[in-house]
Structures are given as structure tokens and as C-alpha cells.
Amino acid sequence: xxxxxxxxxxxxxxxxxxxxxxxxxxxxxxxxxxxxxxxxxxxxxxxxxxxxxxxxxxxxxxxxxxxxxxxxxxxxxxxxxxxxxxxxxxxxxxxxxxxxxxxxxxxxxxxxxxxxxxxxxxxxxxxxxxxxxxxxxxxxxxxxxxxxxxxxxxxxxxxxxxxxxxxxxxxxxxxxxxxxxxxxxxxxxxxxxxxxxxxxxxxxxxxxxxxxxxxxxxxxxxxxxxxxxxxxxxxxxxxxxxxxxxxxxxxxxxxxxxxxxxxxxxxxxxxxxxxxxxxxxxxxxxxxxxxxxxxxxxxxxxxxx
Ligand SMILES: Nc1nc2c(ncn2[C@@H]2O[C@H](COP(=O)(O)OP(=O)(O)OP(=O)(O)O)[C@@H](O)[C@H]2O)c(=O)[nH]1
Numbered sequence: 001x002x003x004x005x006x007x008x009x010x011x012x013x014x015x016x017x018x019x020x021x022x023x024x025x026x027x028x029x030x031x032x033x034x035x036x037x038x039x040x041x042x043x044x045x046x047x048x049x050x051x052x053x054x055x056x057x058x059x060x061x062x063x064x065x066x067x068x069x070x071x072x073x074x075x076x077x078x079x080x081x082x083x084x085x086x087x088x089x090x091x092x093x094x095x096x097x098x099x100x101x102x103x104x105x106x107x108x109x110x111x112x113x114x115x116x117x118x119x120x121x122x123x124x125x126x127x128x129x130x131x132x133x134x135x136x137x138x139x140x141x142x143x144x145x146x147x148x149x150x151x152x153x154x155x156x157x158x159x160x161x162x163x164x165x166x167x168x169x170x171x172x173x174x175x176x177x178x179x180x181x182x183x184x185x186x187x188x189x190x191x192x193x194x195x196x197x198x199x200x201x202x203x204x205x206x207x208x209x210x211x212x213x214x215x216x217x218x219x220x221x222x223x224x225x226x227x228x229x230x231x232x233x234x235x236x237x238x239x240x241x242x243x244x245x246x247x248x249x250x251x252x253x254x255x256x257x258x259x260x261x262x263x264x265x266x267x268x269x270x271x272x273x274x275x276x277x278x279x280x281x282x283x284x285x286x287x288x289x290x291x292x293x294x295x296x297x298x299x300x301x302x303x304x305x
Contacts, residue, residue, distance in 0.1 A: 005054040007176035010083070011121070012110070013092030014102040018123035018159060022092065023047045023058050025159040026169055045195070048183050054173040055181045059086060076109070083113045088152075088175050090119040095136045095156065096127035099143060111149045117175045118149055122156040125163060194221040197273055201241055201285070204269035205254060212253055218244045218290070227282070237279045244290040251287050262287065 011019040027047035049056040059082075083089050089110060093099060110118060120140045125133055137154055144151045153171050157164040198219040205217050223240040230236050245251050255262045262285060270283040 002053060003178040004180060005173060005176040006057070006179040006182050007087035008057045008059050008085070009088040009090060009172055009176075010059050010086045011090050011092055012083075012106060013094075013123075014100075014106070017092040017094050019092050020046075021159040022121070022123060022157065022165075022168075025162065025165045026056075026058065049169060049173075050181075051169075051173065054176060055183065056169070056172055056176065057182060080109065080113055083110060083116055086116060087177060088117045088119060088172060089113070090121050090172070092121045092123045093136065093140055094124045094127075095122045095133050096124050099136075099139050104143065104147070107143055107147045107149055111147045117152045119171070119175075120144065120151045120154045121168065122154065124158060124160070125156045126158040126161045193277070194224055196276065197221050197224065197239060198241065200272045200276065201243065201265070201269040201283075204265045204272065205243055207265075207268065209253055213245065213250050216246045216250055217254070220244065226279075235279050237277065237281045238284070239273065239281055240284045241286075243285060243287045245287060246289070246291060248289060251289055254287050 011022060013019055023046045026049050028049075046058045046060050049058070091103070091107060091110065093103060122133065122136050122140060128136060133156060137156065140154050141151070143149070144154075152175060155164065155168050155171060157168050159165060198221045201221075202217055202219045205219070206213070219241055221239060221241045223238070225238055227236045227238050243254060245254060253261070254265070256264075266283050266285050269285075270281050273281050273283065
């Protein structure tokens with residue numbers, strides 16, 4: 001038996017490149033997720049491909065923009081952090097359209113991300129003639145050379161006709177590290193709202209202390225449900241979440257003097273979540289220590305990274 005493999009891949013590309021359709025084709029069932037706030041999610045799981053030999057988790061990364069503001073730059077940094085954390089980034093280039101400045105921008109930025117395996121996918125091949133497709137593949141190859149990107153594979157695929165979808169799955173799986181399944185069998189996607197809520201809490205917790213604990217906080221939403229016995233016109237959403245830090249000194253920073261900081265984090269995050277979900281929220285936060293979670297792959301995965 002070959003070793004079981006598991007890991008994360010992310011499809012990127014300009015709008016309409018065919019990323020969602022391809023995700024659905026790979027997962028095999030329609031995963032109806034439209035994250036209304038793509039820029040707040042760090043790793044929203046779009047779909048999970050379960051195989052006998054592997055588990056491939058397809059995650060979203062926020063869109064990359066030409067940075068015009070500091071926030072824009074920060075978001076782009078976040079994109080690159082995510083790109084560095086996944087195993088594979090696959091850039092989608094629709095075969096029925098010429099490669100343009102938008103594609104070039106994405107690939108240029110991706111080239112700066114070291115370790116991650118980069119793949120190119122020529123999508124929508126059913127819309128291109130063989131001649132067009134051949135030129136498209138050459139253009140992708142040339143773009144790789146121009147930007148210093150080494151494409152591990154260049155794969156033509158049609159998500160609509162299903163042509164080469166299986167091959168793409170095989171090639172993606174081949175590049176994953178050995179590892180156990182990370183999600184229960186049969187699970188197609190996790191709850192995107194919980195991912196977003198966790199990210200909002202994390203953002204609030206990092207506010208003002210980014211320098212002291214840059215990446216040391218992970219947030220897991222343990223429970224999220226509407227409180228029973230509430231009148232229909234006055235719902236209340238109960239959210240219980242844990243903030244994980246690596247050391248007790250960090251726990252002190254997060255909690256603050258007599259809990260003042262944690263209360264502020266709770267208030268800030270609650271406002272954001274209420275604005276996002278449109279429901280009053282009762283937010284219960286606990287700070288826990290997960291020793292050196294950033295260096296421990298098992299903990300990382302448990303914490304959703
Ligand atoms: N003919 C054909 N159409 C496709 C294929 N893949 C996607 N499309 C169509 O292209 C359009 C865009 O596809 P999406 O999958 O939504 O593209 P996306 O990259 O997720 O788009 P954004 O979410 O806007 O970034 C849709 O109308 C799809 O039906 C394909 O393989 N063949």
C-alpha cells in the first residue's frame with residue numbers, strides 16, 4: 001500500500017477563470033458556498049476530495065489586488081502568507097482567453113513565495129480549438145519562464161466536460177505530503193461561517209499587539225448556535241470560541257490587566273460578527289495554551305491551518 005497523503009491546495013486566478021466550477025468538479029458534488037466576505041477568510045475550505053489514497057483539501061485564499069492602500073498591502077501580505085502555508089497553489093488560466101496583465105500580476109506575486117508547489121491549469125478547454133489550446137499552453141510556459149516560476153505541471157482541463165479532471169486530481173495528490181486524513185470521511189466542506197467568525201476574532205485579538213504575537217494566535221469556534229427559548233423577532237446567537245496561544249506569557253498579553261484586553265477583543269469581535277451575520281451575538285471567549293502549536297503539524301491542523 002502506498003502511503004496515505006493529505007494536504008492543501010488553492011486555486012487562484014482572475015475572476016471568472018473557472019476556479020469554483022473546477023472545485024465542484026473535483027469534489028464531485030456541488031458545494032454551495034459563496035463566502036460573502038472573501039477578504040476576511042484566511043483559509044475557508046471550499047471542498048474536500050476524499051480518496052482511498054489521499055485527502056485533498058481545497059482552500060480559498062483572499063483575492064490579490066494591485067495594492068493602493070496600506071490595507072491593500074496588508075491583505076496582499078495575508079494572501080502570500082496563505083500561499084506559503086498551503087502545499088500547492090494552482091493558477092487557472094481560461095483557455096478561451098488570452099493571458100493578460102491580471103494573470104501576469106498574480107504569477108509575479110506567486111513567484112515570490114518560496115516553498116509552495118506551483119501548478120498551472122488551462123481551464124475551459126472545451127471552449128478552445130486545439131490550435132488555440134496549443135498556443136495557450138506555450139504562453140503559460142513562457143509566462144512561467146518570464147516570471148521565474150517553475151510550473152510543476154501545466155494541465156489542460158475542462159470542468160464542464162470532465163475532460164482531464166481525474167488526471168488533475170492525480171497530479172495534485174502526487175504533490176501532497178504523506179499524512180493522515182485531516183477531516184472525517186464524507187465531509188465535503190466545513191462551515192464557512194465558523195471560519196469567518198474565527199478569523200474576525202483572531203483579527204480583533206491581534207489588534208494592537210501584532211508585534212508582540214504576530215502569528216501566535218489561533219482561534220477555534222467550538223460552538224455556534226441560536227439560543228433556544230428566544231422570541232422569533234429577538235434571536236440571539238451563542239458563540240463559544242477558544243483562542244490558542246503558545247506560551248503563558250502570551251496568554252497574559254491577550255487577557256490583559258484584570259481581563260480588560262480580552263473584554264475589548266470580545267466587544268470588537270462581537271460587533272464585527274453581528275454586522276456580518278445580522279444577528280445579535282453572545283460571544284464567550286477563552287484563552288488556552290497549545291504549546292508551540294506553530295511548530296507542531298498535528299496541532300496546526302487541529303487549529304485549522
Ligand atoms: N465551457 C466551460 N465553461 C466553464 C468551465 N469552467 C467554468 N466555466 C464557466 O465560466 C464561468 C466562471 O466560472 P467560475 O467557476 O464561477 O469562475 P471563478 O474563477 O470561480 O470565478 P470568481 O468566483 O468570479 O473568481 C461560469 O459561467 C462557468 O460556468 C469549463 O470547463 N467549460
